[in-house]
Amino acid sequence: MQATAAAHRHHLYSPFTAPSFSHHxxxxxxxxxxxxxxxxxxxxxxxxxxxxxxxxxxxxxxxxxxxxxxxxxxxxxxxxxxxxxxxxxxxxxxxxxxxxxxxxxxxxxxxxxxxxxxxxxxxxxxxxxxxxxxxxxxxxxxxxxxxxxxxxxxxxxxxxxxxxxxxxxxxxxxxxxxxxxxxPNCSTIICLMAATPLHRHAKVMRMVVSTYQAASGAGAAAMEELELQTREVLDGKQPTCKIFKKQYAFNLFSHNAPVLSNGYNEEEMKMVKETRKIWNDMDVKVTATCIRVPVMRAHAESMNLQFENPLDEDTARQILNGAPGVVVIDDRTSNDFPTPLEVSNKDDVAVGRIRQDLSQDGNLGLDIFVCGDQIRKxxxxxxxxxxxxxxx
Missing domain, CATH: 3.40.50.720 (NAD(P)-binding Rossmann-like Domain)
Structure with a gap:
């Protein structure tokens, strides 16, 4: 059965009346x-x-x-x-x-x-x-x-x-x-909190990760600049771009880490190398695309997992429900899944969109969506x- 998030809900604020940087x-x-x-x-x-x-x-x-x-x-x-x-x-x-x-x-x-x-x-x-x-x-x-x-x-x-x-x-x-x-790097921590319980059960052979990373990953100055830019753009002013070269408010762009000769940036390669070291598995295949999105704090990650052994989505949901530091928010009926806003200032990593990868036969693949507070966990x-x- 799908686990709902009703027991975990707190009051949410509108992004258009969001509290200030200090509140976050x-x-x-x-x-x-x-x-x-x-x-x-x-x-x-x-x-x-x-x-x-x-x-x-x-x-x-x-x-x-x-x-x-x-x-x-x-x-x-x-x-x-x-x-x-x-x-x-x-x-x-x-x-x-x-x-x-x-x-x-x-x-x-x-x-x-x-x-x-x-x-x-x-x-x-x-x-x-x-x-x-x-x-x-x-x-x-x-x-x-x-x-x-x-x-x-x-x-x-x-x-x-x-x-x-x-x-x-x-x-x-x-x-x-x-x-x-x-x-470890914040993106690696958030990713492996969700992937590791499944890896222990069915062994991950390949992992494809796309990240949607908040301003918090670049520190307090970046959070302040996002808030400033948002006000400037809404007021019709030219946005202040000191932390990032590109406009951050109402925009998204490739992670600002330096790009290496292989075309990956350093943030993406951290996920590759750190996952192998933490899992003590130099053979696991990891590829990542890391993107900055105009969110104040808490990163989101879309993950596609390929397993050595079959793992169906119901079993995966049960495993994640029992994993320490993880909460499942996966209500398809209400289209209710994790969001960065809901996990901001929270300890647990939230997991949802748990579904079988239709491109792989034999229950050897899963797609999941993960959100976690970059500054906290x-x-x-x-x-x-x-x-x-x-x-x-």
Missing amino acids: LSQTTRIGSRRRRRSPAPFGVRMSLRDDGPALAVVGVTGAVGQEFLRVLSDRDFPYRSIRMLASHRSAGRLIPFEGRDYVVEELRPESFDGVDIALFSAGGSISKEMGPAAVERGAIVVDNSSAFRMDPEVPLVIPEVNPDAMAHIRLNGRSNGALIAN GAALNAIQIAEKLLQ
């Missing part, structure tokens, strides 16, 4: 959440400060993902005995409220990691390459959100619901040295879940 960063309610709800206040009160918790550092704390790190830490009651807010010299001295206390943003330096147990990085690849090893040398376990270390064979690339064994040798208690753990939440694994 601050809401924390979730579709299909299996965890209890907390106060809607940004960071609540100091419930997580504990003497037996690790010492944390948040690198790139003033950015969109850095701010989401703080929200997820608070939302999940992640224990910590201290927390350092780190950013560039331009942001040093700013005050950031977190769980009832104001923290001063410190300029990022190698010595910033003295005494730090876990460092959450979201400051870009160049900063990670410079400061990640410096943090490890000082004994910190670095969970890095950039692409700097993802394809390093010595660095685990982890989605906790998918391949937790990749980091099984790294634990906080009893360690003598620091370590690096890489967070595609970045900050996944990193915090990795940190939680370190405490187990």
Whole structure:
């Protein structure tokens, strides 16, 4: 039977009266959440400060993902005995409220990691390459959100619901040295949250993915520019194009990542390479086309899966219904399927349009449509879940 989304519905706002950019960063309610709800206040009160918790550092704390790190830490009651807010010299001295206390943003330096147990990085690849090893040398376990270390064979690339064994040798208690753990690309995380449960059942041989990626993937400045452009275009003005070369509002275009000699861009090749590493399967065939769409946050992906063994759509729906971190929204009667708006600020990845691929015989193919919040599960939440694994 098809699983409906009625039990998971929340009030939705019209895209023409959408809340501001800051609203998109601050809401924390979730579709299909299996965890209890907390106060809607940004960071609540100091419930997580504990003497037996690790010492944390948040690198790139003033950015969109850095701010989401703080929200997820608070939302999940992640224990910590201290927390350092780190950013560039331009942001040093700013005050950031977190769980009832104001923290001063410190300029990022190698010595910033003295005494730090876990460092959450979201400051870009160049900063990670410079400061990640410096943090490890000082004994910190670095969970890095950039692409700097993802394809390093010595660095685990982890989605906790998918391949937790990749980091099984790294634990906080009893360690003598620091370590690096890489967070996969947001599109890869959202894709594999849905594809992996099916892969375990029938083995994916080939995967064709088309992504529809939100402004959130390019950071806070891109989200602000999309909002600005929308107002400008509606007012008949020339849109401001600083982040992207093309008009973003009321338009879509190929992902802005550099195009390689093979015709794929770097974002597309990340999905190819990261999927193979995470699944530990160099033979799986992956091809992707990545597109920017004028959505504030949350990516969507259309996926065609070819299996080694037969898998019918009803069985696939049952598998996905039981998968951790996944909610099924698949009501054909009401034409009700996942949308980026509905998963924005939610933890779970939503899956729908589950149907047999008519171009393949013998139930060897499926088409599915997936939506997930790029800032949350595609970045900050996944990193915090990795940190939680370190405490187990």
